[in-house]
Amino acid sequence: MTKPRLDVAVSPEMQIVDVASALDRIGGDAELFQELAAIFIEDSPGLMAALQRSLTEGNLPRAEHYAHGLKGIAANVGGVRVESCARRIEQLLHSGELEPAADDAVTLAAELDRLLTTLAAHTAENAGRKA
Amino acid sequence: MGKILVVDDDRSTLHLIEHSLSKADAGLEIVTARSAEEGLARARESRPDVVLLDIMLPGASGLEVFQQFQEIERHLPVIYMTSGAGSHTAIEAIERGAFDYLAKPLRLTQLNEQILKALEFRRMMKVPVALSASEASGSDADLFVGRSPQMLEVFKSIGRVAKQNVTVLVRGESGSGKELVARALYQHSDRANKPFMAVNCAALPDTLLESELFGHEKGAFTGADRRRIGKFEQCNGGTIFLDEVGDMSALVQGKVLRLLQEQRFERVGGNETIATDVRLVAATNRPLEDMVEAGTFRADLLYRLNGVTIHILPLRERVEDIPLLLQYFLNRTRTELNKLEIKGISPEALEILQSYAWPGNVRELHSVVRQAVLKATGPVIIPDMLPAEVLGKPVTRSREPAASGLPDADLQGFIEQRLQCESTNLYAETLEMMERYLLTRVLRQTEGNQKQASEILGITRGKVRDRIAAFEISLDRTVGIREE
Secondary structure, three states, X not given: OOOOOOOOOOOOOOOOOOHHHHHHHOOOXXXXXXXXHHHHHHHHXXXXXXXXXXXXXXXXXXXXXXXXXHHHHHHHOOOHHHHHHHHHHHHHHHOOOHHHHHXXXXXXXXXXXXXXXXXXXXXXXXXXXXX | OEEEEEEOOOHHHHHHHHHHHHHHOOOEEEEEEOOHHHHHHHHHHHOOOEEEEEOOOOOOOHHHHHHHHHHHOOOOOEEEEEOOOXXXXXXXXXXXXXXXXXXXXXXXXXXXXXXXXXXXXXXXXXXXXXXXXXXXXOOOOEEXXXXXXXXXXXXXXXXXXXXXXXXXXXXXXXXXXXXXXXXXXXXXXXXXXXXXXXXXHHHOOHHHXXXXXXXXXXXXXXXXXXXXXXXXXXXXXXXXXXXXHHHOOHHHHHHHHHHHHHOEEEOEOOOOEEEOOOEEEEEEOOOHHHHHHXXXXXXXXXXXXXXXXXXXXXXXXXXXXXXXXXXXXXXXXXXXXXXXXXXXXXXXXXXXXXXXOOOOHHHHHHHHHHHXXXXXXXXXXXXXXXXXXXXXXXXXXXXOOOOOOOOOOOHHHHHHHHHHOOOOOHHHHHHHHHHHHHHHHHHHHOOOOHHHHHHHHOOOHHHHHHHHHHHOEEEXXXXXXXXX
């Protein structure tokens, strides 16, 4: 089992959730951000599982499709680390590099966990504020 | 108003778009689809006005899908959504006729802007201009109203030149119907099944106008982060309406002239020569001949544009059209605003409306009718329901220059007032108000020196000269608005 490479796609100074940029794109609508976060929390695990399945099966086009999908939904909620990692995987698969992509998928899974935890905390915080 | 079809397999993007567009315009209907197949099926059954299409849908090639949409309806505006910056496919799609593209993650202001543009494009091409009541069988046509000898001449001219592949210059005051003439020319031409696009030269600053018309290459100027296809290229084979041609900078005038002479041009910052076949309809309310003398408009360009000219007289010079127009707009407005109890206009009100000077022409008349219908409390429009300026009452607008001799500069107050008057020309009015103050103030600073003023403002001397004349700024020892 190969170790995850030191991933250049995700560097230490990148935030887990760049809320400011996300809000800026959606006109500062905090409620909309929460809705997008909720959709992300619901849909991303399924996409990640599908990506892992396709990688195991060696189905590059499918895997590329799921990586592309994860990249897109992460971008909408400011998940820049997941976005960057998924983009890297998408590019690797596009040029036929299955092994490196599979390696990076381990990192992606870890980043996705962090993102989901952060978003859940963010949601709870805001729900608390509203109450 | 309008129906938008969004095709994307990403739920959060669909949610984002639905949220943003319904907030921007409650009248918009949004239809969604999560695959190309579903998208095409929904397009066939629901006939959208605009399609927003993700370029990477599962199992479908972006360009193929685009072509399939166009087979359902030619010139259906399709806007691509792409997550790759400078995506090759997106650019290729535009070169083949896609309306534009949006980068993901979506920025809501851009999304709304693009949708508005696409809906406007649709309106211009689709809403027919009928030249007679019998032609306007559907109530959604814009009827070109008029039975004065002058308007009949206009209709005849349109009929004569529409099918010829010649440039037409439409001349008339603001609000007199120049856009309607342009659309009528287009719809009666051999290019009626090709695109029609309009550009208002007065609405864009010089560099943006050049880019809008001719496109630009990536890096051509600050903010040009991708190649852009301009209207002349996008509208190849079609018709372009250039409104307010008098407002083009010398550089743009030169490029348009070359385009008319050689059917070729380059994008801003590019060396590739592009050929295009476009029919041009231009419009102006400016005295172009005077501008040629003043050196602000090219004589050779005027010569090229002037071949066929259609003049629309101001409303006050064709008063017999007023009752017809009132009737037409009254009918439309009472239906639009659901005030069907309104039956007509009283003889006293009609007399007042016929003797008003209508500086804003037909556009103003439409606005006045609208205001009257909104105010109406009974079935008949009476003088009381007409706005102050029509009744000849002094308008409570402080247009008198302040003691300093400088014109009014309360932007907020001005806009509020005009909004209350339900202006339908607010952009041009505010621009004029801003320019009046700005030019006067800067000229005062430079003690009337136009060269210095043009340097401070960053515009051409010709434009400064132009505005001095237009606003009647007096360059005596103290610069101020002439008191006349």
